[in-house]
Amino acid sequence: MKRMFFTLALAVLVTGLVYGNKNEYEIPLIGAKAPSFSAKSTDGKLKFPNDFGKSWKILFSHPRDFTPVCTTELLELAYKQGEFEKLGVKLAVISTDLLSQHEMWKAHLEEINYKDRGTVEINFPLIEDNEAIYSRMYGMIHEPTSTTRDVRGVFIIDPDNIVRTINFYPMEVGRSTDEIIRLVQALQTTVKTDYFTPANWEKGNDVIVPHFPYKKHEVEADPSIKDNFYQVGNRVWFKKAETLE
Ligand code: BEZ
Numbered sequence: 001m002k003r004m005f006f007t008l009a010l011a012v013l014v015t016g017l018v019y020g021n022k023n024e025y026e027i028p029l030i031g032a033k034a035p036s037f038s039a040k041s042t043d044g045k046l047k048f049p050n051d052f053g054k055s056w057k058i059l060f061s062h063p064r065d066f067t068p069v070c071t072t073e074l075l076e077l078a079y080k081q082g083e084f085e086k087l088g089v090k091l092a093v094i095s096t097d098l099l100s101q102h103e104m105w106k107a108h109l110e111e112i113n114y115k116d117r118g119t120v121e122i123n124f125p126l127i128e129d130n131e132a133i134y135s136r137m138y139g140m141i142h143e144p145t146s147t148t149r150d151v152r153g154v155f156i157i158d159p160d161n162i163v164r165t166i167n168f169y170p171m172e173v174g175r176s177t178d179e180i181i182r183l184v185q186a187l188q189t190t191v192k193t194d195y196f197t198p199a200n201w202e203k204g205n206d207v208i209v210p211h212f213p214y215k216k217h218e219v220e221a222d223p224s225i226k227d228n229f230y231q232v233g234n235r236v237w238f239k240k241a242e243t244l245e
Contacts, residue, residue, distance in 0.1 A: 026139060027138070027139030027166065028137075028138060028139070028155070028163050028166075029163065029166070030163055030164065030165065030166060031162060031163065032162070032163050033161060033162060033163075034048075034049050034057070034059075034155065034157045034161045034162065034163050035134075035137040035138060036048060036049060036050055036161075037133070037134045037137060039094075039127045039128060039129060039134055040099045040127070040128045041092070041099070041102075041125035041126060041127045041128065042099070042102050042103055042106055042122075042125050042126045043124075043125035046092065046125050046127060048092055048127070048134075049157055049161045050161070052090040052092075053159075054159040055088050055089060055090045055159060056087065056088055056089040056090070056156065056157065056158060056159060056184060056187075056188075057089065057090050057091075057092065057155075057156075057157040057161075058084070058089055058090070058091050058092070058154060058155065058156055058157070058180065058184075059092050059094060059138060059153070059154075059155040059157065060073075060077065060091060060092065060093045060094070060153070060154055061093075061094045061095060061135060061138070061140040061150035061151070061152065061153040061154075062074070062093065062094075062095050062150060062152055063095065063146070063149040063150055063151065063152070063171050064095060064096075064097060064149060065095060065097040065101045065102060065104075065105040065126075066101070066105050066108070069171070069172070069173075069174045070095075071109065071112075072114070072174055073152070073174050073175055073177075074093065074105075074109055074122065075109060075112060075114045075120065076177040077091060077093070077124070077177055078109070078120040078121070078122045078123075078124075079114075079117060079120055079177075080177045080178075080181065081120075081122075081123055081124060083181055084181070084184075087181070087184050087185065087188065088159075089184055090124070091124035092124060092125050092127055093124060093125070093126045093127065094126075094127040094129050094134060094135060094140070094150065095126070095127075095129065095135075095149075095150055096129050096130055096131075096132045096135060096148055096149055096150060097128070097130070098128055098130050099128040102126035102127075102128060105126070106122050106126060109122060110122060129150075132148060132150075135150045138153060138155060139153075140153040140168075142168070145170065145171065146171075149171075151168050151169065151170060151171065152168065152169035152170070152171065152173070152174075152175055153166075153167070153168050153169075154166070154167040154168075154169075154175065154180060156180075156183060156184060156187060158187070158191070164187050165183055165187065167183075182201075182202060182203070185202075185203045186201055189203075189207065189244075193207065193244055193245075194210075195207035195208060195209055195210070195239055195244075196208040196209075196210050198238075204241055205241055206238045206239060206240050206241050207238065207239050207241065207244065208236065208237070208238060208239075209229060209237040209238065209239050212229070212237045228240055228243040
């Protein structure tokens, strides 16, 4: 009886360890609800993503305050924050540093004249995650790289708090702010029009028609339909950008 009890207890422990670990490192996938958390930030207490309401949101992780690559990333993000605002996107930056470090780093960044563009104010919150709790909820701790520091993660989250894109970059490589903006524009275009965006799409380019909405006989009866569309090969239809609303 005693033996059976210990075997059962061991099985429960092992199962708990296996599944406990699995959940700890799960990355919220595209289409999943963005995990929510409450944390301290340079803008005060923040409940993410709920406090950003019906905006698009970006959660942007980085490994460490006061480091060179992270410094350039934050300055580039701050430099483009007006563009994000125009796109209806709210930004939040997270790392496993303390709030006191975030505050010092923010003040330091705001004094830098990077690329001779003048100084910039940082109008988005830097979130404290000293225990890496929220970072783990977003799968931003990649243990082969570091057990305590975030990799460079970008989660684009839509107004309904659904994860729409996930990108991870290593510590050594700084991200392209322009690519993040392009991603937001592409996502917003697909949501607005129901069309898709082809490889290397940029704002103003033609879009892909996932299902051509006209039958062959309809096009034959009204060839002007084709003025708004064109075909590449026999499977890919494009819609001309200038005909989008
Ligand atoms: C950096 O931002 O420069 C950096 C941060 C952590 C590890 C390596 C580089």
